[in-house]
Amino acid sequence: MSAVARLQEFLGSGPSARVSLTRVRGSSPREAGTEMIVRPDALYGTIGGGQLEHRAIDAARKMLAEGGSEIHLDLPLGPEIGQCCGGRVEIEVKRMDAADKECALEEARAADADQPAVYIMGAGHVGRELANLFQHMPVRTILVDQRAEELEQSQAQVEKRLSAIPEIDITNAPEGSAFIVLTHDHALDFLLASVALERGDAAYVGLIGSATKRAKFRSWCRNQCDGLSIAPLICPIGAGGSRDKRPAVIAALVVAEVITALTSETTAFSPEWGTVTHIAAQ
Numbered sequence: 001m002s003a004v005a006r007l008q009e010f011l012g013s014g015p016s017a018r019v020s021l022t023r024v025r026g027s028s029p030r031e032a033g034t035e036m037i038v039r040p041d042a043l044y045g046t047i048g049g050g051q052l053e054h055r056a057i058d059a060a061r062k063m064l065a066e067g068g069s070e071i072h073l074d075l076p077l078g079p080e081i082g083q084c085c086g087g088r089v090e091i092e093v094k095r096m097d098a099a100d101k102e103c104a105l106e107e108a109r110a111a112d113a114d115q116p117a118v119y120i121m122g123a124g125h126v127g128r129e130l131a132n133l134f135q136h137m138p139v140r141t142i143l144v145d146q147r148a149e150e151l152e153q154s155q156a157q158v159e160k161r162l163s164a165i166p167e168i169d170i171t172n173a174p175e176g177s178a179f180i181v182l183t184h185d186h187a188l189d190f191l192l193a194s195v196a197l198e199r200g201d202a203a204y205v206g207l208i209g210s211a212t213k214r215a216k217f218r219s220w221c222r223n224q225c226d227g228l229s230i231a232p233l234i235c236p237i238g239a240g241g242s243r244d245k246r247p248a249v250i251a252a253l254v255v256a257e258v259i260t261a262l263t264s265e266t267t268a269f270s271p272e273w274g275t276v277t278h279i280a281a282q
Helices: 001-009 052-065 098-113 123-135 148-153 166-171 185-197 211-224 247-263
Strands: 015-027 035-038 044-047 070-075 088-095 117-121 140-144 160-161 178-181 204-209
Touching: 001 035, 001 098, 001 123, 001 166, 015 052, 015 148, 052 070, 052 088, 117 123, 117 166, 123 140, 123 148, 123 247, 140 148, 148 160, 166 185, 178 185, 178 247, 185 204, 185 211, 204 211, 204 247
Parallel strands: 117 140, 117 178, 140 160, 178 204
Antiparallel strands: 015 035, 015 088, 035 044, 070 088
């Protein structure tokens, strides 16, 4: 089920209140503009957890029970409420009418359309583990392979694309996409990584392998791609200090790299994260 469908189901299941951080001063778990939705029996999203969220939820449920329409909170994030951030936040809690719910769904649709794309180029063991993890991230994930039998092994709820010429998928990808190259063939790896680098707008280009493979790729680019710089390339991928080479472990480390790249202030594509429309229902 998509995030939009989950939100629509959530909003249709009872009275709801939208909880918004309207002002943040000092240190806070989340930034101004972060939102969540509260029902008497369920939550969608988060404004940071801890006592801050606990008190906001209590206030929202009390308002819903008493028939109120809107309240405002001003909470210090210190010893007064048992939280140690040290800042201060102002919160708006508003009962959602039909128009508010439709507005939230429109925002969710827009956010879904604006999600950064992550292309997993290769549906082997690591590629499938990457798909398993990325399906839970606020990104659009595309698993690409030339082999139907490999794609069929993936049970992840992501787009699966059988592609005879996968370099075209990279060329046609949206601006700011992330590309993880880990096919069954070194020559294809080199071709796909070079196409991703040549775009010049990728948020992340990663190539599975080793320092030796990186050196060979550099030499290949020098001879085949007019000296294309491989400086932005991450190779090996998932080299976070772990010696564990199991596909699931490598995938976890790579997901961390990609999400860091996509949310960096200096990345080519830096979407706004943290509103209710970007977070899976809890």
